[in-house]
Amino acid sequence: MRLRRRPNIDTRELRENWQPRLYIQLIALALLIAYAIAFVLENRKHVHLHFVVATASVSLIWLVLLALAIGVVAGVLLAQLERRGRRRRARE
Secondary structure, three states, X not given: OOOOOOOOOOHHHHHHHOOHHHHHHHHHHXXXXXXXXXXXXXXXXXXEEEOOOXXXXXXXXXXXXXXHHHHHHHHHHHHHHHHHHHHHHHHO
């Protein structure tokens, strides 16, 4: 009985195809996803949100995400206003 030999693997080809930056990015992405899942699981308890005329019971994570969305939209709008102001000053 003759055993099959494994094909020779060209180490130069392995070195050329090795992409450490890609693996670092994949690991960072996996850690970020794990953190996001843990964040959602930790903030799923319900809290009372008091408006001026009403009260609502919402999950804390939705409140955090709403605040994040409002902050992003406000930042984009302020950046647009700043850009418009620079253009106006440049024309004068």
